[in-house]
Amino acid sequence: MANERDLLSTEIVNRGIESSGPNAGSPTFSVRVRRRLPDFLHSVNLKYVKLGYHYLINHGIYLVTIPVLVLVFSAEVGSLSKEELWKKLWEDARYDLATVLGFFGVFVFTLSVYFMSRPRSIYLVDYACYQPTDDLKVSKEEFIELARKSGKFDEESLEFQKKILNSSGLGDETYIPKSVIMSSENTATMKEGRAEASAVMFGALDELFEKTRVRPKDVGVLVVNCSIFNPTPSLSAMIINHYKMRGNILSYNLGGMGCSAGIIAVDLARDMLQANPNNYAVVVSTEMVGYNWYPGKDRSMLIPNCFFRMGCSALLLSNRRRDYYRAKYRLEHIVRTHKGADDRSFRCVYQEEDKKRQKGLKVSKDLIEIGGDALKTNITTLGPLVLPLSEQLLFFATLVSTHLFGGGAREKGGSHPQPSLSPATTNKKKPYIPDYKLAFEHFCVHAASKRVLDELQRNLGLSARHVEASRMTLHRFGNTSSSSIWYELSYLEAKERVKRGDRIWQLSFGSGFKCNSLVWRSLRRVRRPLRNNPWLDCIDRYPITDFS
Numbered sequence: 001m002a003n004e005r006d007l008l009s010t011e012i013v014n015r016g017i018e019s020s021g022p023n024a025g026s027p028t029f030s031v032r033v034r035r036r037l038p039d040f041l042h043s044v045n046l047k048y049v050k051l052g053y054h055y056l057i058n059h060g061i062y063l064v065t066i067p068v069l070v071l072v073f074s075a076e077v078g079s080l081s082k083e084e085l086w087k088k089l090w091e092d093a094r095y096d097l098a099t100v101l102g103f104f105g106v107f108v109f110t111l112s113v114y115f116m117s118r119p120r121s122i123y124l125v126d127y128a129c130y131q132p133t134d135d136l137k138v139s140k141e142e143f144i145e146l147a148r149k150s151g152k153f154d155e156e157s158l159e160f161q162k163k164i165l166n167s168s169g170l171g172d173e174t175y176i177p178k179s180v181i182m183s184s185e186n187t188a189t190m191k192e193g194r195a196e197a198s199a200v201m202f203g204a205l206d207e208l209f210e211k212t213r214v215r216p217k218d219v220g221v222l223v224v225n226c227s228i229f230n231p232t233p234s235l236s237a238m239i240i241n242h243y244k245m246r247g248n249i250l251s252y253n254l255g256g257m258g259c260s261a262g263i264i265a266v267d268l269a270r271d272m273l274q275a276n277p278n279n280y281a282v283v284v285s286t287e288m289v290g291y292n293w294y295p296g297k298d299r300s301m302l303i304p305n306c307f308f309r310m311g312c313s314a315l316l317l318s319n320r321r322r323d324y325y326r327a328k329y330r331l332e333h334i335v336r337t338h339k340g341a342d343d344r345s346f347r348c349v350y351q352e353e354d355k356k357r358q359k360g361l362k363v364s365k366d367l368i369e370i371g372g373d374a375l376k377t378n379i380t381t382l383g384p385l386v387l388p389l390s391e392q393l394l395f396f397a398t399l400v401s402t403h404l405f406g407g408g409a410r411e412k413g414g415s416h417p418q419p420s421l422s423p424a425t426t427n428k429k430k431p432y433i434p435d436y437k438l439a440f441e442h443f444c445v446h447a448a449s450k451r452v453l454d455e456l457q458r459n460l461g462l463s464a465r466h467v468e469a470s471r472m473t474l475h476r477f478g479n480t481s482s483s484s485i486w487y488e489l490s491y492l493e494a495k496e497r498v499k500r501g502d503r504i505w506q507l508s509f510g511s512g513f514k515c516n517s518l519v520w521r522s523l524r525r526v527r528r529p530l531r532n533n534p535w536l537d538c539i540d541r542y543p544i545t546d547f548s
Helices: 046-059 061-078 082-095 097-117 140-150 155-166 178-182 190-212 235-243 258-275 299-307 321-325 343-347 367-386 389-405 450-460 468-477 481-494
Strands: 008-017 027-035 123-129 221-225 250-254 280-286 312-318 329-338 349-353 359-363 442-445 503-510 514-522
Touching: 123 190, 123 321, 123 481, 140 155, 155 299, 190 235, 190 280, 190 312, 221 235, 221 258, 235 250, 235 280, 250 258, 258 280, 258 312, 258 329, 258 481, 258 503, 258 514, 280 481, 299 359, 312 481, 329 367, 343 367, 367 389, 367 450, 367 503, 367 514, 442 468, 442 481, 450 468, 468 481, 481 503
Parallel strands: 221 250, 221 280, 442 503
Antiparallel strands: 008 027, 123 312, 123 329, 280 312, 329 514, 349 359, 503 514
């Protein structure tokens, strides 16, 4: 493990003017110590790089063999003049017709097997993000006042939530089920959960079917992910019943998989489409805020109350080749990382009851450190698949030299270099850090919190523009769980920043602990939509710089 001091950061906070006591009228300051992400780009585990290169080699064998065959053939043909070439072909065909026909037969057969066996391209035809009605908008001040009137929280809990909200990065137009905090009774019921699920899922799906002009009966695969709320019949069954979908639809319902489940759902839909050609798949990602609302006093369980807000996304995927001309994006890569074998990672986001048996989601103080370790593994595996060859060669050469010739003192069993005061160590050249900005034009990082985005931006070396979509989504819609990466892509489209050929990296992480990456390539320039985009009523006000 890295030295404990390396994982801490300090911040001086201005607490204003002292109102009473011997120091009344004087400005007061405090020092806040926080745990931050480990510097994972300087501590890469070689086995995950091997995994990425292994994946690349398995899928890039044709790119290696075909150019070699073309070069050999070109060299052979290039040594003959045009007249000699035609004469040789005519004589071979004249005296050995069976050989020529056999050759063309094998050639056609090989091409047929190749095109029939290779994976079909998966296209994102379009998607939709649910925008709740204005009567569900709640500002930070209204949130605290409504929480106070509900009678569920004492003053200490209210003050803690107010403190979290003020530094959260959330704005004053996020959406929340008001019944959750306006009623003194228990609203985390199956009835309230189904009502919220119906509103967000059907709202997003109605918009999706309207945009794509695809009938619900044409959908062959349905995947729904919602971590907390899992009723019987399932959410996928609710959708099938509401839209009267066909009886042989392949439906799946993913539960308990956290904020990264949206990418897992896309991965499952991709596998189903590969096994079922000429089909459509719909992926619905959402979370029920009201069903997991925590009314108690445990601070680690109050944190989700401050960040999670209403939201839902619905995607239409297709493996039909004719949909290439109307689709927005083509799926390039999916890389999934699961750290559940480690006990700390497994329990860092954990649903349980407090001492008064009130159910809630407990967030560990080690979340940032654990998330950083999962992210390090994920991007190390992703690197060989997406980075330019120049970046891969520099990074790999530096990595191999570090492992072969040593990279400073290490803890037993660890992969992080340990600090040393000796000149030999302090003057040692730092390893080359890959520039992921060369691999992607756009970044959609899960909008978990302002603190998480700050650490990710610092560690990945991203500019303010690269994380703008994530920060603005957090400010406008809050943490909408697994659907947040689609609100971020909607922001980029509303700003007309997505051009043909652009590569988009969607990165999410959640309980388990999991970190997943999804890479798309834009098939056309995306113009600002005239309707059916959650940003249309406010996009001209963004980006903002004042998050107070």
